[in-house]
Amino acid sequence: MTYDVTAVRAQFPALEAGFAHFDGPGGTQTPRPVIDAIADALANPLSNRGSGTLGERNAESLVTGARRALADLLGAQPSGIVFGRSATQLAYDFSRTLAKTWSPGDEVVVSRLDHDANIRPWVQAAASAGAVVRWADFDPATGELTPDDIRAVLSERTRLVAVTAASNLIGTRPAVPEIARLAHRFGALLYVDGVHYTAHDLVDVDRLGADFFACSPYKFLGPHIGVLAGRPELLETLEPDKLLPSTNAVPERFEYGTLPYEALAGTIAAVDFLAGLGPRRDGTRRQRLASAFAALEHHEHVLRLRIEQGLKELEAITVHSRASERTPTLLLTIDGRSTPDAYRYLAERGIVAPSGSFYALEASRRLGLGDAGGLRVGLAPYNDTDDVDHLLEGLADYLRTPPAH
Structure with missing residues (x-):
């Protein structure tokens, strides 16, 4: 190889x-190409997105280009790519939005293997909605979190399962596709923390069965920004808190304020840099x-x-x-x-x-x-x-x- x-x-x-x-x-x-892309974005005209001025067109190109790049990296659809300040911030945003759909007595599953950013937002959102938190344990002797560990805490009241695709502490990679099948069998959504995983394996959100998949480009050679991939049709059903004049279009309805265009430029460059690490030079x-x-x-x-x-x-x-x-x-x-x-x-x-x-x-x-x-x-x-x-x-x-x- x-x-x-x-x-x-x-x-x-x-x-x-x-x-x-x-x-x-x-x-x-x-890497240098990412540094250069950030500098070039800042050196050229930039303004709010649009089609009139050069600055507007540059901003629009960076946003749409970054959505396409992340879609290619994650096996997702560009219209399902949401940008945020960090994966932690995105987890908080989506936990508050999803909690609006929960009722007292509903259940949320979190795992003890996870980074706290995929635990505490859900625990706190559950408390605000009167939902019950169920904890999936892992085996400390082997580091394994199995689908059976998740199955043990699922019920007909489960509304969401939050699990990591790879532990940032010990590297464990749970069998997420099997966990997804279990969660969906009980009618629950699956929120996957892919921050550590994305740096080491090619993500395919459909294969994983993730309804939501979060990652951070600065863990795979890019700038500090958060990314969430969701199914566009699912995102259409969610109503986040937002400013009245801001767009209600998906995925923009989940993005607050002006996006960091220079970070998006660096993210595109990071994905392209990763794509150049292998022997293949042709193809998509x-x-x-x-x-x-x-x-x-x-x-x-x-x-x-x-x-x-x-x-x-x-x-x-x-x-x-x-x-x-x-x-x-x-x-x-x-x-x-x-x-x-x-x-x-x-x-x-x-x-x-x-x-x-x-x-x-x-x-x-x-x-x-x-x-x-x-x-x-x-x-x-x-x-x-x-x-x-x-x-x-x-x-x-x-x-x-x-x-x-």
């Missing part, structure tokens, strides 16, 4: 600082994305195995990422040692591997790690074997130092 990581790395100015970045799950570094953008993600998945899989093999030689380290299907993201704890201390030690040696629960508070607690979490090591398209070896050497050196008191 062709993947030229050296050529990829040359596109990232931030890597010139010499750090080995394993903080991709929290936000990736930015969706076809090139499929080729690129196949190459990227192989690249990241090889690096993940190299990390895992190296960690086996470091007996003091426990790896909590154990699910059979998972992203190249590992959560580590160190016997008798503080992972914040390990993070600082590695950072001083040019290795970025942060420590924490990363807003996956319920998952961290279920793993027995409390609110502290652990050291998270996540791979991105620009990581290479030198990065991995640098990480393993840094961890081995850390274990040889006296514990801090």
Whole structure:
């Protein structure tokens, strides 16, 4: 599988600082084409969307172009792409909108595997509507969240199931298509947090069975913005709170204020950059994305195995990422040692591997790690074997130092 990581790395100015970045799950570094696209958008005339002036046409082109790019990336329809400030903000917006349709005694399912952005908005919206929250558990020994775990908390009163497509803490990838079939069998909608998943696999919202799918371009080489893909016909049935003079058209009725056109320009560039990572140069953008993600998945899989093999030689380290299907993201704890201390030690040696629960508070607690979490090591398209070896050497050196008191 062709993947030229050296050529990829040359596109990232931030890597010139010499750090080995394993903080991709929290936000990736930015390639030059994305930086240039943002600058070009700001350097050219921009105004509110329209068809009269050049600035209006530029703005309109960026919005429609970004919807098409995200539709290609997610296997969705452009008319179902909603932009927001962040995936968290979108979850809050949609939870409040959907809660208008709930009645006291209705039920909402959330999972302990999820980032809090796919838990707390639903818990709070349920409370406002008098709905009941049902919690789906996962197995802390294996990291697995199974369809049976979801089935155990479904009922005829279930109105919504919120679940992650991939855990940002331990990488677990639940069987979302099976969960979707179960949720729909009970007449419930499925809201999928795809923020971590989208960076590592080609999304197909229809295959996943997601009624709503949220992601964040800054997790896959783009700018800070949130994206939600929904079925247009479903979005037509929802009535969000909005300003009186703002349009009631879908998807615009869910977007508040003027969109960040420069971020949309960067998002288009990020999708195009991803599409260029694979060997395929012809065909549609969706076809090139499929080729690129196949190459990227192989690249990241090889690096993940190299990390895992190296960690086996470091007996003091426990790896909590154990699910059979998972992203190249590992959560580590160190016997008798503080992972914040390990993070600082590695950072001083040019290795970025942060420590924490990363807003996956319920998952961290279920793993027995409390609110502290652990050291998270996540791979991105620009990581290479030198990065991995640098990480393993840094961890081995850390274990040889006296514990801090």
